[in-house]
Amino acid sequence: MGTYAPLLAGLLALLAGLAIGKAWERYKLRDGRWFDRRKARETPHYMLGLNFLVSNRPDLAIEELTKAATVDSDALEIDLILGNLYREKGQVGRAIQVHQGLLQRPRLKRLEHAYALLCLGLDYKSGGFVDRAVEAFNEVLRLDSENEYALINLEKLHEEQHQWQAAYDIRRRIARVGAAGAEARHNETLAFLENELGLEALKQKDDKAAAARFTQAIELDAATLPAYLHLGDVQVHQGRAADAAATWEHGVAVAPDRAYLAFERLEAVYTRLGTPERFPGLCRQLIAATPQDWRGRVALARHLTSRGKSAEALDLLFEALVHNPHGLAIHQAIWRTLRQLALDPALVDRYVDLAGHAVFYLDPHVCMHCRYRSTELLWHCPHCHEWNSFVEDRLAAAKDADDE
Ligand SMILES: [Zn+2]
Structure with missing residues (x-):
């Protein structure tokens, strides 16, 4: 293990260096201005702070960046980052204080002003101050009308409040200013x-x-x-x-x-x-096209049972059970159908055998965006507010089981 340590340390240093270099470059491109770099290089705090930020240690990052900010009190971005770190840690009040402080600074450039407001809007949003968050994001858009980040946050806030028309108008704006290819x-x-x-x-x-x-x-x-x-x-x-x-x-x-x-x-x-016969026709068509379609089988079985064709229905239900063993509706339908078939011992044995091999999953629907789980299919995630992000988690559940 000891022989790997220097190698590992070297790799980490390289990675950190790359990440910092990138952040440095990006800032330069964003605004074309940087605070006195020689001054920053004289103090290790800024670099250390960024290092801790990269390695996901927010408390130490806050400590070092706070020191760096006292050395160079003009460095706007240090306070921006500090405020964001406070917010991420859940200290929303402090985040708001830091970002509001930035807005009081004289000679702020338009983009700096917009960026500080954007951070403040995110603070309000995470603190649950919806009206103030909306106000801050709208203010950002007055300064920078194509700020996609402000638009997206504003859209989600409107959706949270079920203000669908407002959300709609903003999505149109996002489509206009956003990157090409996302139509x-x-x-x-x-x-x-x-x-x-x-x-x-x-x-x-x-x-x-x-x-x-x-x-x-x-x-x-x-x-x-x-x-x-x-x-x-x-x-x-x-x-x-x-x-x-x-x-x-x-x-x-x-x-x-x-x-x-x-x-x-x-x-x-x-x-x-x-034309009631069109329904079983549709079910059969769906089952033929998607062999694992258990819902088509259950629907067809219910239809057949109501027309006295219980034996045929039971076969379909057994097939459905293989594809979705945790479906309570399938088990219930099977019992009802078995009852109609006078609990034929051979059929009951077959059912017990099939159910014995079942693997059980809970909350089968999962949001692909944030992993929020739900017992039913939702079109709009109540957690991350994405649209149409739910899938049935049968594959993922099987994968989790493999990992264990
Ligand atoms: Zn979600």
Whole structure:
């Protein structure tokens, strides 16, 4: 072990040097001005502080940077970093104090002013002072109208308060100023916001406006499944059952892995249209296209059971159980069906055998962005406010189990 120590130390020094060099260069590019570099080099505190920052030791970084700031009290960025460190440590009051202090300085350049305000806005946001955070980010935009970081924070604050129209307008601005090539991502967000605006119109019983919003959402991003679901609901409400069926079928085609969200609606509307056989047809089509689709099997089994075809239904449920052993709904459906088949001992044995091999997972939906977990599929993460970021965590859960 001892022989590795010098090598390791050398590597760490190299890494730290690279990181510091990068930060140094970036600052130079951002503003074209640096405080007296000779002065900074005379004190080790600044470098030490950055070193501790890089190695993720915030207390020591604060200590060294505080010393560096007393040597060179003009160095704006040291106080910016210090304030941010306080915020990250949860000392929001101190962070606000430091950043407000920066704003009192005379002869601040426009960009310096904007950057200090941005940090202050982040302090307010993390302290839960929503109104003041909104005010600070808007102030940043008055100084620097294309500040993407301020725009994104402002958008999330509006979303937190369900101010969908305001969030929508800001996302449009982000799309204008943001890096090229992100258009699909912007459209996805805009489509989900349109869908929320449509739901708002529904609450006000304005079917026409709601339908226009849902249609617009689909035009922005054809994969926005909730917009299809809600548009179909409006069409049913307007007495247009055939249109609703077509809308939901379209939604199922663009998002087959989430088709189950439309099952109940489709089954009901097919019955209403006098063509109930279309439902099992759709289920079989989905199962053929995605062999691990357990929800399609459960839906088809339920449909068959209600028509007296219990044996066929049970086979489907057993297949579903293999793909999703923790699905309580599957176990319940199996027991109901077994009961209808007079608890045939051979079938009960087969069930016990299948369930015995099951691996159980909890909270199967996970946000890809922040790892927030949920028992159901959510379109908008309540934790990080990303749109459409949830996936079923079956693969990830299996991986975690391997790692242990
Ligand atoms: Zn999240």
